[in-house]
Amino acid sequence: MTTDNAANKMTSRAEGRELILERIFDAPRELVFKVFSESEHLKRWFGPKGWTLPVSNLDFRPGGVWHYCMKCTDESNEYYGQESWGKTVYHEIVEPERIVYVDSFSDAEGHIVKDMPETLITMTFVEHEGKTKLINHAQYASAEALKTVMDMGMLQGITETWDNLDKYLEEIK
Numbered sequence: 001m002t003t004d005n006a007a008n009k010m011t012s013r014a015e016g017r018e019l020i021l022e023r024i025f026d027a028p029r030e031l032v033f034k035v036f037s038e039s040e041h042l043k044r045w046f047g048p049k050g051w052t053l054p055v056s057n058l059d060f061r062p063g064g065v066w067h068y069c070m071k072c073t074d075e076s077n078e079y080y081g082q083e084s085w086g087k088t089v090y091h092e093i094v095e096p097e098r099i100v101y102v103d104s105f106s107d108a109e110g111h112i113v114k115d116m117p118e119t120l121i122t123m124t125f126v127e128h129e130g131k132t133k134l135i136n137h138a139q140y141a142s143a144e145a146l147k148t149v150m151d152m153g154m155l156q157g158i159t160e161t162w163d164n165l166d167k168y169l170e171e172i173k
Helices: 029-037 039-045 143-151 154-172
Strands: 002-005 010-015 018-025 051-058 065-072 083-094 098-106 119-128 131-139
Touching (some): 029 039, 029 131, 029 154, 039 051
Antiparallel strands (some): 002 010, 051 065, 083 098, 119 131
C-alpha cells in the first residue's frame, strides 16, 4: 500500500511488517534533528491535532529513554481527557543524520504494555535542496502488528504530528 498526500508532501508505503514514511520539511537538517533531540522542542509540536505533551522526560543518548505522555485536550474529540503513554529507548544517534530507537506503549510508570506492538524505527534526516527529507522506517514484529497500529489510526496521528512539526519549524527557523 502506497499513499501520497500532495497537500503535506508525505508519502507512506506499507509492505509486510514495514512502514516507510517520507516528508520534506522547509528547514535545515540540523534544526529538524534538534527538535527531535530536546524535550523543550518536543513539548511544542509532538502529538496529533488536539493532543499535548504534558510529560516529556528525555535522556537523548544511545541507551537513553524518552518517557512521555500525550493527552487529548480537544473537547470535540472522542478521546478528550484520555492519556497515551509511550516509551522510547534509543539505540543509535548520529547527529544530524540518524536516530534509531524502539518505540513502545507504556504506562505512567514506564512499564511497557506487553500486548501492544513495539516498533523499531530508523529516522534518517537527508539534506534535500536546502530543506530536509525525513525518512521514517518502522519495522514491526509482524504484518499483524503493523495492521494493529494502522487500525488504531497511527498514520493519521503521524500525519497530524508532522503537520505540527512543519508549523513549529516555520515559527523557529
